[in-house]
Amino acid sequence: MNLKFRNKKITGILTILPQKVRTFEDDMGNYNFPEKKSLRLKKVMGYNTHRIAEPGQCSSDFCIYGLQYLFDHHLLDKDSIDAMILVTQSPDYYMPATSNLIQGHFNMKQDMICLDINQGCAGFEIGLIQAFMLLDQEAINKVVLLNADVLSPKVSIHDRNSYPLAGDAASITIVEKCEDNNDIYTAVKMDGTGAKALIIPAGGFRMPSTPETAIEHEDEAGNLRSLNHLTMQGDDVFNFVQREVPPMMHDLLERAKMTTEEIDWYMFHQPNKFMLHKLADAIGVPYEKMPSNIVENFGNASGVTVPTCISYNLGEKLEKESYKMCLAGFGVGLTWSAIIMEIGNLKFNKIIEF
Amino acid sequence: MKEKIIAILNDLRPEFSFTEDVDFIEEGMLDSFDIVSLVDELEETFGIKIEGIDVIPNNFSTVDNIIALLKKSGVES
Numbered sequence: 001m002n003l004k005f006r007n008k009k010i011t012g013i014l015t016i017l018p019q020k021v022r023t024f025e026d027d028m029g030n031y032n033f034p035e036k037k038s039l040r041l042k043k044v045m046g047y048n049t050h051r052i053a054e055p056g057q058c059s060s061d062f063c064i065y066g067l068q069y070l071f072d073h074h075l076l077d078k079d080s081i082d083a084m085i086l087v088t089q090s091p092d093y094y095m096p097a098t099s100n101l102i103q104g105h106f107n108m109k110q111d112m113i114c115l116d117i118n119q120g121c122a123g124f125e126i127g128l129i130q131a132f133m134l135l136d137q138e139a140i141n142k143v144v145l146l147n148a149d150v151l152s153p154k155v156s157i158h159d160r161n162s163y164p165l166a167g168d169a170a171s172i173t174i175v176e177k178c179e180d181n182n183d184i185y186t187a188v189k190m191d192g193t194g195a196k197a198l199i200i201p202a203g204g205f206r207m208p209s210t211p212e213t214a215i216e217h218e219d220e221a222g223n224l225r226s227l228n229h230l231t232m233q234g235d236d237v238f239n240f241v242q243r244e245v246p247p248m249m250h251d252l253l254e255r256a257k258m259t260t261e262e263i264d265w266y267m268f269h270q271p272n273k274f275m276l277h278k279l280a281d282a283i284g285v286p287y288e289k290m291p292s293n294i295v296e297n298f299g300n301a302s303g304v305t306v307p308t309c310i311s312y313n314l315g316e317k318l319e320k321e322s323y324k325m326c327l328a329g330f331g332v333g334l335t336w337s338a339i340i341m342e343i344g345n346l347k348f349n350k351i352i353e354f
Numbered sequence: 355m356k357e358k359i360i361a362i363l364n365d366l367r368p369e370f371s372f373t374e375d376v377d378f379i380e381e382g383m384l385d386s387f388d389i390v391s392l393v394d395e396l397e398e399t400f401g402i403k404i405e406g407i408d409v410i411p412n413n414f415s416t417v418d419n420i421i422a423l424l425k426k427s428g429v430e431s
Contacts, residue, residue, distance in 0.1 A: 040366075041387055044394045161387070221385040235386035235411065242406035274390055278406030 002255060005132040005184040012075060012174040012347040013318075015311040016066040017298060018053045019353045024164055031160040032222040038160065045164070046273025046292060050299030052152045053168040057354075059088045059148035060098050062170035064105055065354040067144075071106075075348050076174065078106060082140040083113040085130055087123035087147045087303050089332070090154070091116060099146070113140075120198070121269050121331025122188070123147050123303020124171075125339050128327075129186050131175040145173040147303040151230065154200050156216065158224035161234050165272060167299020171307035174347070184341040185256040187248050194334040197236045202227035238275055241330045246282040248338055249328065256340045263340070264323035265314075266290040269330055270305045303329060310343070311351045318349040355431065359420050362395045372417070379415040389414050396420070402427045 024047045028038050042048070053062075063086065070076035086099040093101075099114035113134065119126045124147055131143040148170035155166040202213035213227040225231060253260060266285050270276060276292040291313045294305050301308065306327050310318065322344020330336035356374075363372040363384075370383045378384045384392065392414060393404050404427050413423045425431060 037366075037391075040391050040394075044390055220382065221387065235389075238386070238406075239410055242409065274394075275406070278409065281403060282406050 001188050003129060003132075003186045003188070005136075005186070006181055007178055008132050008135050008184060009176060009178045009180060009182075010173055010341075010343050010346065011176050012070075012172075013307050013311055013349045014066050014070060014172045015304065015308045015351045016062045016170045016172070016354050017308075017351060018051045018057065018062075018168050020052050020054060021049050022052050023049050027157065027163055030157045030163070032158065032218070032224065033160055041160070042164070044274050046296045047164040048296045050165065050167045050295075051169060051301075052166070052299075053150045055153075057150060057168075058092050059086075059090050059150050059170065060092050060102055060105075062150070062168075062354055063102050063146045063148050063172065066170060066172045066352065067102070067106065069352055070172065070348075076144070079109055080142050081108060081112060081144050083115070083131070083134045083143045084108075085115045085117060085127050085134075085143060085145050087117045087119050087127040087145070088149055089118055089120050089302060090148070090150045102146070119333065119335060120149070120302040121271070122329030122333070122335040122337040124173075124269075124306040125186070125327055125329045125337035126188065126335065127303065128173070128175065128339060129188060129337070132184065132186075135175065135177050141177050143175045145175055147171045147173070147307060149302040149304060151302065154228070154230050156223070156225035156229040158216065159229065161221070161223055162230055162232055165295055165300040167295070167301040169298065169301035169304040169308060171304045171311075173307055180342070182342045183256070184339065185252055186337070186339045187252045188335070188337040189244065189248065191334045194236065194240060197233040197240070197334060198230070198332040200228070200230050237271075237331060240334055241275060241336070242278060242282065244336055245279055245328065245330050245338075248336060249283050249326070252326075252338050252340055258324070258340065260284050262324060263289070263326045265325045266328070267306050267309045267325055268328045269303075270295040270309065271300050271331065302332075308351070311349055315349060318344055318346050320345070355421055355424065355429065356417060358399060359396075359417055362392065362399065366391060366395070374417045377415050379411045384411075384414060386411070396424065400424060400429045402429055
């Protein structure tokens with residue numbers, strides 16, 4: 001599905017990371033594989049350090065910490081928020097919505113909309129598209145987009161497929177109406193027939209968690225995980241991304257009447273360096289324009305990787321300058337989405353630790 | 355080319371004996387993460403780029419399939 005917007009812009013990005021750093025070497029002993037094999041994989045996939053939340057820290061805690069930071073530093077006025085979207089796969093509760101909990105924590109005005117959206121790897125793009133649609137309403141002038149995931153407790157430490165890239169984080173993106181006539185081009189696609197390629201089988205209503213679902217089993221490759229843990233058909237996900245994302249990108253560039261060279265930055269979701277480099281090759285983009293240093297330094301925190309990539313690689317520079325960016329996310333759902341828009345002259349663009 | 359490929363495979367999974375007449379995927383000798391490492395080694399050894407769309411198990415299931423992939427990726431026989 002192709003959607004186009006105008007008169008909207010991002011005015012600030014804040015990324016909130018856990019303080020706890022784990023290294024690949026810290027985790028390596030937990031994997032049922034020879035050290036040489038694991039180290040080879042570290043090199044190819046770009047694994048190094050990742051950020052993990054402390055036990056008990058939830059998605060909402062990261063969002064609340066970040067929002068409080070913005071209020072305290074006069075970077076965001078609480079009463080100006082007309083809508084708050086939280087994109088997460090790790091809500092505090094089944095009910096109520098975590099965005100309502102956050103609204104309640106700050107005693108925000110009642111005349112606003114709170115929405116939880118269950119999306120992951122493409123969660124930043126899906127959240128932005130939802131924010132743009134809300135901003136088409138006369139009554140809505142400012143949307144706070146929260147992306148947060150604390151999924152590390154749902155990943156087996158004995159799973160070499162998934163644990164090295166596990167990362168917890170949150171981001172806060174302010175999206176507002178503006179007078180700029182810059183067009184925003186977006187594309188989003190979904191394929192639920194592949195929904196089980198990335199899944200946490202137990203813990204929902206379909207398969208409640210029981211002592212039996214907590215028993216770890218060894219898969220064909222030697223990874224140990226239970227039904228309570230995230231499981232990923234890595235090769236299926238990789239093939240889907242390589243098959244579907246390049247044509248979507250070429251179509252989006254064509255709609256925007258732009259060449260690959262005219263885009264300053266490709267800020268893409270980051271499951272691993274190998275996948276990202278293969279994507280860059282397929283699209284025809286130099287690696288320098290598509291940073292792949294987020295999974296290496298912080299891990300893959302689902303929809304938070306793209307804002308983290310923007311904050312980490314551009315930082316204060318984006319408070320003074322503006323760039324044509326292509327954002328893209330792909331994964332759980334299966335969902336894949338991309339956006340071409342101008343981003344810059346932000347009020348803030350930084351990373352803080354919680 | 356054949357000898358180089360077999361040497362890379364044997365280094366990757368020394369617990370197996372890689373020969374020409376075996377399906378490495380069916381026999382469980384290579385998993386998806388081995389394939390990623392294998393792509394990296396092949397690219398380095400032969401100085402080529404293997405396209406992401408070609409990183410599928412069937413292209414790595416036999417020595418002949420790997421040779422075909424390398425030729426497609428620009429290695430001259």
